[in-house]
Amino acid sequence: MLRVYNTLSKTKEPFETVRPGKVGMYLCGPTVYKPSHIGHMVGPVIFDAVKRYLVYSGYDVTWVVNVTDVDDKLINESGARGVPMKQLAEEMTADYMSNIRALGVDVIDHFPRCTATMPEIIEFTRDLIAKGFAYEAKGDVYFDVSKAPDYGKLSHRRAEAMLGDGGGMVDRKRNSADFALWKAAKSGEPSWDSPWGKGRPGWHIECSAMSCKLLGETFDIHGGGLDLVFPHHENEIAQSECRHGRPMAKYWMHNGLMQASDEVGKVGGRATRAAEGDLASQEAGKISKSKGSEPFREMLKKFPGETIRFFLLSTHYRRPIDFSAGRIREVETGMETFYRFFKRYERVAGESFYDIDAPKTRNNGDFTPGKDPLLKSVAEWRNRYLEAMDDDFNTGGGIAVLYDLVRALNKFVDDEKLEEPGRRDAAKLKSLRHGAAVLKELAGTLGLFREPVAEKTAADDGLTPRLMDLLIALRAEARKKKDFATADRIRNGLSEIGVVLEDRPGGTEWSVKS
RNA sequence: GGCGCCGUAGCCAAGUGGCUAAGGCAGCGGAUUGCAAAUCCGCCAUUCGUGGGUUCGACUCCCACCGGCGCCUCCA
Structure with missing residues (x-):
């Protein structure tokens, strides 16, 4: 019997699907404004294994990962680089796709894009206004948190504590906890037509719209990083459940985060390790300097994708992970x-x-x-x-x-x-x-060992294998004559140039040292 | 300040109210081998951050403390 930890209840619950035999699964994907780094890979790898295990267990699984291709960060980055937002988003999406593919993540069924979901997003927003859960203010549309009956149930916070004045947005928001469903366009920003004028979606609404479109009003698993529990997922729940009057997702699964410290003393969360100044902490410190910003595709040049996948899966998904080259x-x-x-x-x-x-x-x-x-x-x-x-x-x-x-x-x-x-x-x-x-x-x-790994081989000009056969034959003759000095000289000499010989009952095998 | 997570051998890391506390890396013996490599066998935490409490019994539940970390601020 499969049991799944649910952030909603903070316990492991028996896994029962909404519809018999079918599983709908949604994972919050990347905002494509920068090349992805190792931290972005945790969720895809883990949920890839989750899907594989569910399929193996006999379920028909549909997995959706959204791509956020319009938001503030994207607009800023596109401005800074002088590249149109659309082009930037396309480049970074391609980067993301090639990264997850290198990790063997290839069972995602849909990659909906925010910019391709505008009609649904606008309809979702309009419906929330019509039902009294949202209000327009100067071209913005905000969700009224005070109208959501159990706001805070996922992150286990009390809504009252979050209500209050409108903060810096006091002229537009009724409560500080209210969040934008739609943002009026500032001049020069990419925008879409809407009943409230030109603008673009708020951060949370796309996930509600896309998951509903592709998986229905209630689906089985919603996943993401632990950092998304609040406010992102809390707000998704508020939007979707207020609009539909039924649960958005049955199981909320959250993965632990990659440790992202730049200080040796903080990496790994063990005070003793840093204090001792041992190898592990030094290693972690060195790596962490580049870790936060190093594009994942650079990391892939140093380590095979399958190794990184194995590494990510070797610890429980809810735990934080410390990354270091030594660990890999x-x-x-x-x-x-x-x-x-x-x-x-x-x-x-x-x-x-x-x-x-x-x-x-x-x-x-x-x-x-x-x-x-x-x-x-x-x-x-x-x-x-x-x-x-x-x-x-x-x-x-x-x-x-x-x-x-x-x-x-x-x-x-x-x-x-x-x-x-x-x-x-x-x-x-x-x-x-x-x-x-x-x-x-x-x-x-687990998606492991599906294909032969690319092995380090000698330049195959056809000559090397024949030369090796010759050397191995010579060594075999020497061994037969108990001339071990010669035999060892061949093996040691080869070892020095990176070739390993292994004697077995069936004969001697050679390989290039990895 | 509020909410929450974590602390298991030299390192990484599963797990559990009472059965030998998985596995990996490193290390040490042994088998095997001409010697190696690989493989196999054995050893490597009387103990699970510290101090209390609950219990017949806790590493596992509760409290406090110490240490590390996250969120509360459009980060996966």
């Missing part, structure tokens, strides 16, 4: 365990791990292990994995199980000596294949 390298080292197993699998089973036709749904993956000891332990790990994921998408716990699973498979290959060609019988290989298929099945719900 640790994760990279850990992932080698999987990549090496995949190669081993190919050697032993004669087929690529990536070509395994693994079950796509939980029901199809269910199996009874019988007496086979390997499959018994595989089935056990599979259950452990599913338990973890059923518990509010505990991807960190799930990844731990993946390590247990790959260890069980390696042990089986060791115990049965399957690296030796003569020891491979059909029954053993069948068990191994089944175990590997389960690994692929489970990793697939």
